[in-house]
Amino acid sequence: MYKALGQDSGWIWINGEFVPWQEAKIHVLSHTLHYGSGVFEGERAYNGKIFKMTEHHQRLHDSAAMLGFEIPYTVAEINEIALELLARNHLKDAYIRPVAWHGPESLSVASYKNSVNLALASWQWTSYFPKEVLGVKLAWADWVRPAPNMAPVHAKANGQYISATLSKNKAEKEGFHDALMLDYRGYIAECTGANIFIAKDQTVYTPIADCFLNGITRQTVMQLLKEKGFKIIEKHLMPEEIKNAEEIFITGSAVEVQSVIQIGEQHFPLGAIAGEMKTAYGQLVRE
Ligand SMILES: Cc1ncc(COP(=O)(O)O)c(C=O)c1O
Missing domain, CATH: 3.20.10.10 (D-amino Acid Aminotransferase, subunit A, domain 2)
Incomplete structure (x- = not known):
């Protein structure tokens, strides 16, 4: 079994629950895996505070709306989940990845009848490009x-x-x-x-x-x-x-x-x- 991002400890929030890192799984027939029908965010926390947190989670909602679906958690709820996730993972300086996707109820190209799922993961990620690169x-x-x-x-x-x-x-x-x-x-x-x-x-x-x-x-x-x-x-x-x-x-x-x-x-x-x-x-x- 591969280790997601090379790590095997920590918590991921998925559809209402915090689950151990390696157990955050989805069904192989999830609509988004086949047709790319999901949305996501990328944000950083600095000293325990997520920079522009509400803006990122509002954009997640807006992106979903542009794709014609609604995320079943409010922006305020996603804010709370993100902060709780950081605390559970003992992370202060970290990257946070919320992702929303359509589930496996149907593999019609149409997605609107499928469930909408949400997960948030966080991990330590110091720099995007190699640190020594000026x-x-x-x-x-x-x-x-x-x-x-x-x-x-x-x-x-x-x-x-x-x-x-x-x-x-x-x-x-x-x-x-x-x-x-x-x-x-x-x-x-x-x-x-x-x-x-x-x-x-x-x-x-x-x-x-x-x-x-x-x-x-x-x-x-x-x-x-x-x-x-x-x-x-x-x-x-x-x-x-x-x-x-x-x-x-x-x-x-x-x-x-x-x-x-x-x-x-x-x-x-x-x-x-x-x-x-x-x-x-x-x-x-x-x-
Ligand atoms: C394609 C693309 N353009 C631009 C950006 C920069 O956006 P932001 O500053 O909101 O992270 C990102 C990163 O999210 C991106 O994926």
């Missing part, structure tokens, strides 16, 4: 982010991650840390699990989140940039517009703030703005 290398992805009428692009829906998985598989096999995806129009969109910021001529640019996840960290960092007096512009950006970038960084709940030193063949310096944002974000999440 700046990450991104490959250009072959896959693009779809148009809003091709997929529920604003939902954090697990079925949508296949193009991200394929892009990150290829990127890692080629020696990159992650991949940068364009959208269906050819504009720069996002990484496989993070949003992107590009600094040029004393201004910070970030793509308009009109066909990908408007990250909670993206919104937080935009606010921090404004507070620090930086000019920030949301704009459709073509790949050639990164050519003279002074610095590039990416953001996400798992990634936090991470400098980018390479995209495809182009190299970028580690920059002061990313450094300042790393510090400011690090302070904010621990406040």
Whole structure:
């Protein structure tokens, strides 16, 4: 029997109960395993407090609504479960993964008659990229982010991650840390699990989140940039517009703030703005 995430101790909350780590199982005929009909969240706790907890659990509800189903626990209840989970697992600095999926009552492609299930897991996860990496290398992805009428692009829906998985598989096999995806129009969109910021001529640019996840960290960092007096512009950006970038960084709940030193063949310096944002974000999440 494999060990989930290489560990075999701890508790996972599933459908109303805390169960031992290795016993958090679902049926192989669960609808979501076959058709990707679920939603999930990714959030971090710092010193026992989950950063933007309510926003994450509200987004879980909103993502489910975009997929046409309702999570049978309120946002306030999910907040309580998440905090209880951390306490039971004796975790203060941790990653939390809520996931909601459709059960195995039917394998029709239609999901609306199936049960809605919810689980929350938490574990220690210090850094998304190897700790010693100061700046990450991104490959250009072959896959693009779809148009809003091709997929529920604003939902954090697990079925949508296949193009991200394929892009990150290829990127890692080629020696990159992650991949940068364009959208269906050819504009720069996002990484496989993070949003992107590009600094040029004393201004910070970030793509308009009109066909990908408007990250909670993206919104937080935009606010921090404004507070620090930086000019920030949301704009459709073509790949050639990164050519003279002074610095590039990416953001996400798992990634936090991470400098980018390479995209495809182009190299970028580690920059002061990313450094300042790393510090400011690090302070904010621990406040
Ligand atoms: C595809 C994708 N884009 C962006 C993000 C960043 O979102 P957030 O800052 O809310 O974690 C994530 C991570 O959740 C993601 O999976």
